Amino acid sequence: MAELRQLHDLLAEGEAALVSLASRSPLAHWLPLSVDQEDGDYHTYIGTALYEQHWRRASRWRTETESRDAVIVALAADLLANEAHALTHTASRDQYARTRAAFQLLKQSATLAPTMPPFVADAVSGAPTVADGGDGMALATISMNLAEDVLAWTSDAPRQLVDITMLPVTQLHDEQMFIRCIQIFEGLYVQVARSLECAIAALEEDDAGEAEAVLRDAAARVEAMPILFRVLTTMPRDAFAVIRDNTHGRSAIQSRSYRQVELLSAPREAGFDPQQAAQRDVADPTLQEVYLKRVERRMTAAQADGLAKVMRRLDLAWRMSKRTHWGVTLKVIGSVPGTGGTSGADYLKHSASISLFPALEADTAMGAASQ
């Protein structure tokens, strides 16, 4: 640890040979994860910088979306392998339920990661179905086979990324599930944020069709999030209490990509962003603003309706996901404050009531009132 810290400090000071070495390897971005016990945050906990570096590099030969989808599937396969392995040691009902949820997650991962590589798509779609409350050893075996098949078809770079971004702060196996869930959610948040950016750019070019298509993709991914929550909700209260004790000051409220989704969708009230987590240039228009401007001019009624429909669909799915997160939080920690300094479940309940596109919501309410 002392050597890692020394190397980390040398890099932070900009020691030339090391910086040049690190720019060619993931080392510089990995070191902060390994020495962040005292001063880490949410992003060093889950390795965000390494994932961002991977998207940037991978985009040279495949699109960022394909690269993110490949990583999401590799993360889900690793999660399943870990849970199936635990099931071979602990054949409890709870571990069966967790492994089954992880199995379903990987089996249905095409809904979360629709551009996954074709061989991987074949492996997951060909997997058998598993019953609720069946034989533990049988589930462990088919789960390990599926996870191995998927990882065998996954290229080296995403596999390595998944391997090096598991640095838990406790010895609890539950924390490994927690970290993998967060990393998959993060991949999805980034994807939704990029879709919003693409939709804004497309509308600015008067391409309503393209904007609608990318928003449809984003809505479908958010609608698929319940399969991931089904894994997370197996978190035992006592295990999470230990994880919380060791992760003070790290909260997903610091997530930049999550905040970006909300900042890109519509102007937010002052004080909306308690952590100032993701700053956008205030001059940048949000999707709601660009949409409203184009509705006034340039767009046909059919285009405006199509876009409004998909924006409402995205908003509904996003808020549904926030409500599910609130429900999981109540189950796992009750109503104690969060590690990010908020009131906890009450904060999340309120946050789930805020629309991504308030102007469209006002339209719906006015439409309903005039009928």
Ligand code: HEM
């Ligand atoms: C059982 C596990 C979890 C519990 C008990 C939990 C609890 C909480 C609490 C209490 C907050 C309020 C902020 C704070 O003070 O910390 C919060 C915020 C948040 N959590 Fe979780 N969380 C869990 C898992 C996750 C996972 C796996 C993700 C995925 C990335 C996640 C994403 C978020 C986000 C994005 C926020 C900010 C919400 C907003 O500002 O609207 N949480 N969580």
